Amino acid sequence: MIEVKDLAFSYDGEKEVLKDISLRIEEASYIAIMGDNGAGKSTLVKHFNGLLRPTRGTVLVDGLDTSEETVSSLSRKVALVFQYPESMFFSETVHDEMAFALRNFGFNDKVVEDGVRKYLTLFGLRRYEDRSPFTLSGGEQRRLALACVLTWGPKYVVLDEPTAGQDQLQREILVGIVRQLVTQGKTVVVVSHDVEFVAETSPYVFLMADGELVDQGEAQPVLSNERSVEKAGLILPQVTAAFREVKGLSQNIVSTAQAADEIFRLYGG
Amino acid sequence: MYKLTSAFIYQPKLTFLHRLDPRAKLFMVAAFFATSFLIGNLYYLVLLLELEALIAVSASTLKRWTRSIAAVAPFFLFIFIVNYLTEQGLVGSFLPAIKLIILVGIFSLFFITTAPDMFALMLDKLGLPQIISLAFSMALRFVPVLAQQTQDIIDAQRSRGLSVDSRNPLKRIRALVPIFIPIIILSIKRSIEVAEALESRAFDPSRPRSSWIELKMGRWDWAFAASNGVFVVLSIFVFGL
Numbered sequence: 369m370i371e372v373k374d375l376a377f378s379y380d381g382e383k384e385v386l387k388d389i390s391l392r393i394e395e396a397s398y399i400a401i402m403g404d405n406g407a408g409k410s411t412l413v414k415h416f417n418g419l420l421r422p423t424r425g426t427v428l429v430d431g432l433d434t435s436e437e438t439v440s441s442l443s444r445k446v447a448l449v450f451q452y453p454e455s456m457f458f459s460e461t462v463h464d465e466m467a468f469a470l471r472n473f474g475f476n477d478k479v480v481e482d483g484v485r486k487y488l489t490l491f492g493l494r495r496y497e498d499r500s501p502f503t504l505s506g507g508e509q510r511r512l513a514l515a516c517v518l519t520w521g522p523k524y525v526v527l528d529e530p531t532a533g534q535d536q537l538q539r540e541i542l543v544g545i546v547r548q549l550v551t552q553g554k555t556v557v558v559v560s561h562d563v564e565f566v567a568e569t570s571p572y573v574f575l576m577a578d579g580e581l582v583d584q585g586e587a588q589p590v591l592s593n594e595r596s597v598e599k600a601g602l603i604l605p606q607v608t609a610a611f612r613e614v615k616g617l618s619q620n621i622v623s624t625a626q627a628a629d630e631i632f633r634l635y636g637g
Numbered sequence: 638m639y640k641l642t643s644a645f646i647y648q649p650k651l652t653f654l655h656r657l658d659p660r661a662k663l664f665m666v667a668a669f670f671a672t673s674f675l676i677g678n679l680y681y682l683v684l685l686l687e688l689e690a691l692i693a694v695s696a697s698t699l700k701r702w703t704r705s706i707a708a709v710a711p712f713f714l715f716i717f718i719v720n721y722l723t724e725q726g727l728v729g730s731f732l733p734a735i736k737l738i739i740l741v742g743i744f745s746l747f748f749i750t751t752a753p754d755m756f757a758l759m760l761d762k763l764g765l766p767q768i769i770s771l772a773f774s775m776a777l778r779f780v781p782v783l784a785q786q787t788q789d790i791i792d793a794q795r796s797r798g799l800s801v802d803s804r805n806p807l808k809r810i811r812a813l814v815p816i817f818i819p820i821i822i823l824s825i826k827r828s829i830e831v832a833e834a835l836e837s838r839a840f841d842p843s844r845p846r847s848s849w850i851e852l853k854m855g856r857w858d859w860a861f862a863a864s865n866g867v868f869v870v871l872s873i874f875v876f877g878l
Binding site for chain 2: 414417419439440443444447448450453455456457458468469472473502516517520
């Protein structure tokens, strides 16, 4: 479990970008942290693997105080995938790019090879193994970046703006990957301001604005709450807005699956 | 990274120093540069540093100025130790080290109080080709962007188990490869994008450009520039060369 208690943080020692945040992320749960640009979402998740240390308060990962642990040791538990992770590539081949973290963590050659091959296959990248990561398409690079952090089997996977710069097809693939990770029992934390993506995948949602938590709860009630969504600098999901235009339809629909159910209930006989 | 780069990044304020023509401030930089090199008196150099601190206070930027000084502290120590080991004596070792601090401090004051656009206009006025002044001002403007990008890359690679603070110097050098390669690639990509964006907005360095703001030395600018000249003469007169 990740437990954040009264967390405050400032980059420059003057302006606080996180103000007394408290939250709990249970094991094997799927969480979305949402808010406008500058809300403090990325700053918050950088505390989970010790990249940032609290100015005040504590962050506990499985009972370990992140202020007292190294980034390397925390990263074994918490994998953080940055926005545009493909921009961090540097190896000559896809294989080496995937093996990089495993070697850093000191795994033996057999574990490195097994881990790389397993995730190359799972993410459909096996045929690119010997190619330079820079020659892959945008979508393949994003999949590779995700595969890179899953090789060492982290318990918590944090995805920072995973849909940024992705087309509709890649977003669908991402939805599939997130669902797969949740099914595997990983704790998945998605940082995003993409309401459509979050609504479709139905996580537990934390809404942030100006470094504070403004609302939290299941996706449906939170994302259909106009006041909370607006406060977090977001807009209602398109399907919610569309359903509110039609009298007699449910006002709290946030995903296409819920919309289909509602339409079936009304008109499906 | 943020703290280090912010020590040299323009901070908009309305103080006297901020409102001065950048050419007038260039006189201040030249005066500090010249006197710190011409006068090898330790007391004078300490006074010069104190004067810089006072200017930083008057420009409401003491904190950032202090950061710029802190940023060169390792170099200060290095110069001091090397000189001390080559038998320059305590004072002889201290002199070049404090000169470094004075120079970094005065350049930091100049850049903290001068907007990149003003800096570009100043270079234009000084007769530099437009392409050079644009390159300089854009380089300045991109410092925070590059710093943020570098920090993101370091964070990402540390999250993949890269150890950047190993005690083994060889390991530390090897750890730079996964950081520098993405920085170089991203910087080249960004420079190509910026060049294309400039060209698509009709930028042509071979033709003269008009400017919304024209630099003009006012009464206070001339007075400030002249006071720096007087300061240099007085310093040499009182402390000697």
